[in-house]
Amino acid sequence: MIFTETALKDVFLIDPEPVKDERGMFMRIWCEREFKSHGFQTTWVQSSVSVNTLKGTLRGLHYQSASHEEVKLVRCTAGAIYDVVVDLRPASPTYCQHVGITLSAGNRRAVYIPKCCAHGFLTLEGNSEVSYCMSEFHVPASARGFQWDDSAFKIAWPAPILVMSERDRTWPEFPKNSALPS
Numbered sequence: 001m002i003f004t005e006t007a008l009k010d011v012f013l014i015d016p017e018p019v020k021d022e023r024g025m026f027m028r029i030w031c032e033r034e035f036k037s038h039g040f041q042t043t044w045v046q047s048s049v050s051v052n053t054l055k056g057t058l059r060g061l062h063y064q065s066a067s068h069e070e071v072k073l074v075r076c077t078a079g080a081i082y083d084v085v086v087d088l089r090p091a092s093p094t095y096c097q098h099v100g101i102t103l104s105a106g107n108r109r110a111v112y113i114p115k116c117c118a119h120g121f122l123t124l125e126g127n128s129e130v131s132y133c134m135s136e137f138h139v140p141a142s143a144r145g146f147q148w149d150d151s152a153f154k155i156a157w158p159a160p161i162l163v164m165s166e167r168d169r170t171w172p173e174f175p176k177n178s179a180l181p182s
Contacts, residue, residue, distance in 0.1 A: 001028060003038050003112075006099045008087050012038070012112040013101060014073075029075070029110065040112055041071040044133040052079075052123045052130070056162030060120015061086055061146045061153075061171070068142040069115035071135035079128025080104035082158050083111055086118040086146075096174070098153050103130075118146060120168075122157050145171035 002015040016027035032042045050059065061084070064070050074083060086098040102124070103109050113119055121130065145168065146153075148161070152174035 001031065001034055003034075006085075006101070006111075008085060008094045008097060008099045008117070009092050010114040011085050011087075011099060011117065012040075014110040014112060016108050018108075027108065029108075030073075041073075041135045044073070044135060046134045046137055048132045048134070048138075049077075050130040050132070052081075052128045053126060054163050055123055055126045055128075056160055057123040057128075058120065058148055058157070058161045058164045058168065060084065060168065061118040061148060061150075062120060063088060063116070063118040063144050064136065064139065065142040065144050068136055068139045070138075071115055072113040072119060073110055073133040074103065074113065074119070074121075075108075075110040075131045076103035076105060077129045077131050078105050079123065079125035080106070081121040081123050081128050081130060083121045084119070084155055085111065085113050086120075086153050086155075087116075088118055089114075089116040096152055098155055100155065100158075120148060122159060122161060124159060146174050147171050150174045 004013045016029055018025045018027040035042045081103050083103045084100045087094045150173050
């Protein structure tokens with residue numbers, strides 16, 4: 001696997017290194033030893049799949065509040081998404097900055113997202129499926145988020161947003177005093 005740090009501190013793209021032959025292809029998408037060598041989380045307690053039938057579906061920006069923060073490993077296993085990570089760590093040199101990455105079944109990339117980052121994505125194709133590994137159990141009462149078009153982040157989504165949940169539509173704006181809601 002090839003680990004490449006993005007413009008956000010501690011957010012990494014993970015590209016598999018496929019081995020191809022007459023049968024097809026084989027690739028490793030997880031290796032505890034390689035993840036540990038990069039100082040990454042290696043214990044996953046929950047794994048989920050998001051199935052999105054329509055192109056233009058937006059999910060996010062989500063995060064878990066204090067004491068339930070989660071590390072995520074996200075991969076698109078069908079279709080394609082524009083995946084966004086926003087750094088919410090006040091002590092980070094990339095605080096309030098974001099990175100957008102195209103993840104697809106074709107490029108087989110994953111993104112490693114550290115604790116205290118918001119996450120969201122926009123489907124670029126219909127029938128896009130997103131797989132998540134998480135370091136903490138999801139606690140619904142700790143679910144938080146910010147508006148997808150918050151001026152604090154200036155995210156340029158690459159396509160029209162056509163489908164969004166009411167919850168994602170009504171998340172608050174990022175606080176101007178830079179204190180995250182608990």
